[in-house]
Amino acid sequence: MNNYAVFLRGINVGGINIKMADLKTALLEYPFSNVKTLLASGNVVLQSDLGTKDVKSRFEECLRETFGYDAWVVVLTASRVAELVAACPYPSDDKSTHSYITLASDTAMLDELFEAGEALGGVEQIRLGPEASAWLAPAGGTLDSPFSRLSAKTRYKSSTTTRNLRTMIKVRDAAASL
Template sequence: MTLRAHLLRAVNVGGAKLPMAELREIAADLGATDIATYIASGNLITTPPGDPDDFDRALEKAVEERFGYFREVISRSHDDLVAARAAHPFEVIAPKYSYVTFLAAEPSPENVAKARGYETGDDRWEIIGKDMHIRYADGAGRPQMKDASIGRALGVPGTARNLNTVDKLIELTR
């Protein structure tokens, strides 16, 4: 196996506290090796034992059992991260305004069409495979688009990281 980035959705926001030391401990208990975390927003780097999808599901279950809330885990290999970064279709004015939302699966064309019905203002988004690329005109803290509504319309869970974080995850999974 090789290093992977396991990205947990919505931790350490809105009351869903997940100490990174405990996340590393859970990963070790599940048999992962080469364990590290990056910032306190649910970025776990490991070499998972066996099938990565099985590890992701086990990690979801273990987090839920220990902390009492469910959070999706979406993982990507180094090559997946590099490909997502290279595919970013928008001019990068500032990396902190440009994001990749790593999706659990590729959304259906029907769901993408439904999501296109939402107004975006000067914000932009595009689906490329299992990734949603976003460029916020004024930053993620002041979105012009209804990103939560767009995400629900896509019908698949995802977790977003700005390009600064994507670049660091590429480095950490090398």
């Protein structure tokens, strides 16, 4: 049995509203156990005998069939989430900046996004691995930051999602405790 973290893109924003209790109930009809939702913002930890790719496809299938939601998720093992959190050089709690990790199910899209961020200039970012990069935004200005606007483009919607480092730490801890 493997421990996984699943990160949903675009849930409970833009008219896509799914109650976490309903999501948990629906997921238990699939080959998942110990399902826990976190923070009502599209973070789920669970256990499964399936591999990462199969967890992704079955999870997305559940969202489409149960909620009519054209879903995109990024699935990582609990150990990989812990490695990414440990690799992030930015502070988890700082008054002047917020630390983010962008996760991707498509390495080529993350490569493109990272390179576009470099071309913007003024974006402090670092690649954490093939499926993740970390970046900083000024406190109070995340949504207005050039990189945030870039990463929100439709082109990246189906393959990337971003979480602040504090959320990633909570997900790491929840996944480890399954």
